[in-house]
Amino acid sequence: MLKVFLHIFIFTWLSVSCFGSEAHNFGSLKPCPIIAQSSGASATTNGGELKTFALTAEDLKSAVAKSVLSIQNRPFKPQAERLVDFGVSKENLLERNMIGGPFRNYKDYQDRCLSRVPTEVRTYVIAGLSNVRIVLPETYAKKLDRRQGGEKHAIAHSAGESAVAGASAAAGEFMVLPLDNLQNRVSPQDMPQLIEQMPDPRYFKRIFISDQANPEDDWVTQIYYPKGFVSATAMTEGVLNLYKTNLNNHLRRDVMHEWGHELRYKFWDDPVRERFHDACQVETQWNPRAYAARGDSEQWAVLGERLIGTNTDDFMEACEKAPIRTSLWMVALRKCLAEVPANCRSIDHTSYVERLQYASKEARGKAISQLRYLSTEGKTQSLREQANRVLVYLEAN
Numbered sequence: 521m522l523k524v525f526l527h528i529f530i531f532t533w534l535s536v537s538c539f540g541s542e543a544h545n546f547g548s549l550k551p552c553p554i555i556a557q558s559s560g561a562s563a564t565t566n567g568g569e570l571k572t573f574a575l576t577a578e579d580l581k582s583a584v585a586k587s588v589l590s591i592q593n594r595p596f597k598p599q600a601e602r603l604v605d606f607g608v609s610k611e612n613l614l615e616r617n618m619i620g621g622p623f624r625n626y627k628d629y630q631d632r633c634l635s636r637v638p639t640e641v642r643t644y645v646i647a648g649l650s651n652v653r654i655v656l657p658e659t660y661a662k663k664l665d666r667r668q669g670g671e672k673h674a675i676a677h678s679a680g681e682s683a684v685a686g687a688s689a690a691a692g693e694f695m696v697l698p699l700d701n702l703q704n705r706v707s708p709q710d711m712p713q714l715i716e717q718m719p720d721p722r723y724f725k726r727i728f729i730s731d732q733a734n735p736e737d738d739w740v741t742q743i744y745y746p747k748g749f750v751s752a753t754a755m756t757e758g759v760l761n762l763y764k765t766n767l768n769n770h771l772r773r774d775v776m777h778e779w780g781h782e783l784r785y786k787f788w789d790d791p792v793r794e795r796f797h798d799a800c801q802v803e804t805q806w807n808p809r810a811y812a813a814r815g816d817s818e819q820w821a822v823l824g825e826r827l828i829g830t831n832t833d834d835f836m837e838a839c840e841k842a843p844i845r846t847s848l849w850m851v852a853l854r855k856c857l858a859e860v861p862a863n864c865r866s867i868d869h870t871s872y873v874e875r876l877q878y879a880s881k882e883a884r885g886k887a888i889s890q891l892r893y894l895s896t897e898g899k900t901q902s903l904r905e906q907a908n909r910v911l912v913y914l915e916a917n
């Protein structure tokens with residue numbers, strides 16, 4: 521069975537259009553203010569005018585539900601101590617030359633523009649995640665090492681120590697790649713905490729951190745976009761690739777998106793994948809984001825951003841507006857979580873279980889009801905059959 525494993529997650533200056541104007545308020549969730557005001561409490565405005573308000577039982581229920589369902593967008597916490605081992609070896613890395621397009625087809629692009637170049641790479645093993653490897657070109661690893669040194673000197677400088685020491689430490693390679701360009705780059709020590717937020721942290725077998733653009737970008741640009749897209753992350757089978765990726769508030773979402781692709785691959789032979797395809801045909805009124813319209817695979821990955829993302833409102837909206845797709849996605853998540861050994865569980869495992877329960881309660885019944893209707897009243901025979909297949913699957917799972 522042909523699987524298309526390469527998924528590019530487009531995300532640079534043009535990502536404004538990719539993500540649209542749907543501002544994701546990552547990290548903006550605040551603790552629900554259910555303690556501050558009790559039912560029937562009063563508050564005073566600036567003008568001294570008393571204004572009364574009351575929290576209804578429904579408000580409280582909603583606030584409690586949101587609080588339980590919240591997932592923290594954790595600040596990045598480098599864990600260099602987790603990188604217990606590394607070695608240097610040679611690998612043939614894919615590189616893009618300077619030949620410009622247009623290209624007749626992907627093979628033409630591949631033949632004329634891509635080649636494998638023997639390159640020294642550094643490999644890290646993560647303590648506690650023994651099946652995950654972090655790999656990066658040795659030259660880049662050394663620059664990141666130097667950055668660490670530069671940061672230490674910068675701290676010493678701000679504390680009133682020698683500015684000259686900092687300047688000399690930042691010389692050399694930073695003359696070629698200025699420190700500013702590396703300042704926010706993802707480094708291996710940022711990965712352990714990030715990976716452990718995934719519902720099954722073992723899905724990424726290898727994380728490749730590159731200081732180059734994705735060699736496939738120009739081809740993706742030609743087939744999908746008018747110009748200049750650059751991908752920050754991409755997923756091939758079990759391999760997460762990070763291209764000049766920076767630490768930012770979107771990184772968890774981007775990596776979770778790629779993890780979502782991997783979840784779909786894990787259940788490639790489970791009927792849930794084909795039923796999700798059916799669901800995308802019968803539940804068409806709402807998309808989690810415009811990018812999802814590219815096909816089943818992106819529908820799945822983008823919906824996943826919401827279902828296990830840090831914005832509780834986004835999660836609840838997906839349950840409400842896409843109950844059928846949500847219910848199917850949650851079947852896969854439930855099976856995934858059931859397979860994770862207790863000692864490998866995500867640091868957000870409990871939250872994911874809570875979200876499963878919420879979706880089971882709030883989305884599943886709605887999905888079943890809509891599917892029952894569509895299986896008899898759908899506009900075409902094909903839609904009725906698709907609705908019925910999803911209905912049968914959901915009722916059995």
Ligand SMILES: [Zn+2]
Nearest residue numbers: 527528529821
């Ligand atoms: Zn994707």
